Amino acid sequence: MCLTLCVYVCVREIVIVFRARSVSQVPVAEGKSVQQTVEMLNRKLEQLGAVKQGNFCVDCETYHAGAIGNPGQPPKFLYVMHNSEAPLSCFALFENGPCLVADPNFDVLMIKLKSYFQNAKSNKVESRGARYQYCDFLVKVGTATMASSARGITVEVEYCPCVTANDCWNLLMEFMQSFLPSHVPGVPSVFGVKTDGVYSPSDTMAQYLELFSKLRKQQAATGSGMR
Amino acid sequence: MEAPPVTAMPVTGGSIHMMEYLLQGSVLDQALESLLHRLRGLCDNMEPESFVDHEMVFLLKGQQGSPFILRARHSLDRPAVPWHLRYLGQPEVGDKSRHALVRNCVDVSASHSLHDFLLEMGFRMDHEFVAKGHIFRKGALKVVVFKLFRILLPGNTENTEPLSLSYLVELSVLAPAGQDTVSDDMRNFAEQLKPLVHLDKIDPKRLM
Numbered sequence: 001m002c003l004t005l006c007v008y009v010c011v012r013e014i015v016i017v018f019r020a021r022s023v024s025q026v027p028v029a030e031g032k033s034v035q036q037t038v039e040m041l042n043r044k045l046e047q048l049g050a051v052k053q054g055n056f057c058v059d060c061e062t063y064h065a066g067a068i069g070n071p072g073q074p075p076k077f078l079y080v081m082h083n084s085e086a087p088l089s090c091f092a093l094f095e096n097g098p099c100l101v102a103d104p105n106f107d108v109l110m111i112k113l114k115s116y117f118q119n120a121k122s123n124k125v126e127s128r129g130a131r132y133q134y135c136d137f138l139v140k141v142g143t144a145t146m147a148s149s150a151r152g153i154t155v156e157v158e159y160c161p162c163v164t165a166n167d168c169w170n171l172l173m174e175f176m177q178s179f180l181p182s183h184v185p186g187v188p189s190v191f192g193v194k195t196d197g198v199y200s201p202s203d204t205m206a207q208y209l210e211l212f213s214k215l216r217k218q219q220a221a222t223g224s225g226m227r
Numbered sequence: 228m229e230a231p232p233v234t235a236m237p238v239t240g241g242s243i244h245m246m247e248y249l250l251q252g253s254v255l256d257q258a259l260e261s262l263l264h265r266l267r268g269l270c271d272n273m274e275p276e277s278f279v280d281h282e283m284v285f286l287l288k289g290q291q292g293s294p295f296i297l298r299a300r301h302s303l304d305r306p307a308v309p310w311h312l313r314y315l316g317q318p319e320v321g322d323k324s325r326h327a328l329v330r331n332c333v334d335v336s337a338s339h340s341l342h343d344f345l346l347e348m349g350f351r352m353d354h355e356f357v358a359k360g361h362i363f364r365k366g367a368l369k370v371v372v373f374k375l376f377r378i379l380l381p382g383n384t385e386n387t388e389p390l391s392l393s394y395l396v397e398l399s400v401l402a403p404a405g406q407d408t409v410s411d412d413m414r415n416f417a418e419q420l421k422p423l424v425h426l427d428k429i430d431p432k433r434l435m
Contacts, residue, residue: 065348076347078348094344094347099340099344100292100341100344101338102336103335106337108333109314109335112314114291115289116287117348
């Protein structure tokens with residue numbers, strides 16, 4: 001489960017915020033399918049008192065830098081991601097490299113660049129699910145799919161009032177324990193890299209990217225009844 | 228904290244068929260004030276908006292013949308404003324009677340990590356310059372009067388010298404493809420600026 005710690009600096013009215021979030025992966029429950037595990041998590045959240053507020057979607061497309069670069073160097077992968085929480089933005093990242101936040105026209109630019117960056121369409125990963133609000137927390141439980149097959153479950157927990165990632169990690173962990181007793185993750189790696197400690201939306205996307213990369217590499221989620 | 232007012236699908240894609248219609252001209256430094264005065268009268272804004280921008284032109288060399296060009300621009304006097312990335316296609320060859328230069332244009336607003344990101348993509352900076360001037364608007368028409376400055380030390384935007392003793396004047400409109408009345412409106416506007424400045428369709432290839 002990735003906890004995205006998002007911290008927002010301002011009053012509630014301001015919509016554009018940086019919030020501390022953790023994004024992580026939850027293993028599928030023993031003997032259950034992905035869908036059943038997701039439903040179980042949703043029910044637990046509702047029992048806690050969380051209120052469902054719409055849906056969310058995070059997706060990630062892979063572009064392969066084919067025709068450029070020095071020969072002998074490993075090929076580069078460019079990831080273009082979208083997050084329904086930031087509908088007018090497009091995120092472009094290199095793994096362990098710089099992250100660009102741009103407007104949706106960046107997708108159009110990637111079409112223009114198609115002879116330099118090829119879109120590996122079969123590698124597209126998406127996580128979709130319900131969005132829950134519980135007091136100052138936002139929880140998103142999603143089913144991650146690749147090529148129409150479910151690969152795993154992502155849970156994003158956001159603590160809205162705090163922007164300094166390291167300050168609220170303990171609180172996030174405690175909250176996660178209330179509905180994910182055995183799968184609380186470790187501190188996300190993006191927190192360690194922060195110089196000023198202020199969290200931003202690109203940190204969330206970096207966490208999702210790390211998670212999606214892991215899901216791409218592992219086999220389709222195991223568990224009886226898994227489709 | 229309600230969900231953003233969108234459907235479950237994030238907004239993806241933009242407009243692939245936006246075209247830039249362009250007319251260019253120039254005026255000597257001495258003629259600048261009269262031109263600004265005329266533009267103040269003809270255009271929408273009461274006071275011209277001034278700007279100081281730093282533009283870097285990046286090239287991506289591939290296996291094909293001509294490199295892919297991207298222009299990254301950011302404001303020096305408003306540093307918090309996002310960077311602007313622009314792709315300009317080849318000028319459309321077509322109707323000779325069309326009054327303006329027409330080319331495909333893709334504009335992207337981007338975060339301040341744009342420069343490093345382009346380098347990571349494989350782009351290399353070809354040249355850079357500083358542009359200082361004024362911007363006017365009349366409906367969809369945009370008129371920019373600016374002076375180009377050469378950067379003497381790479382990356383140092385404080386140390387610049389003017390490239391010429393004149394100001395470049397550009398009249399442009401961004402419109403979806405196929406709207407040919409745009410160039411007629413531009414020509415009519417350009418007529419009103421004569422004889423202070425003559426705005427013409429300049430074919431970039433002829434300058435090479």
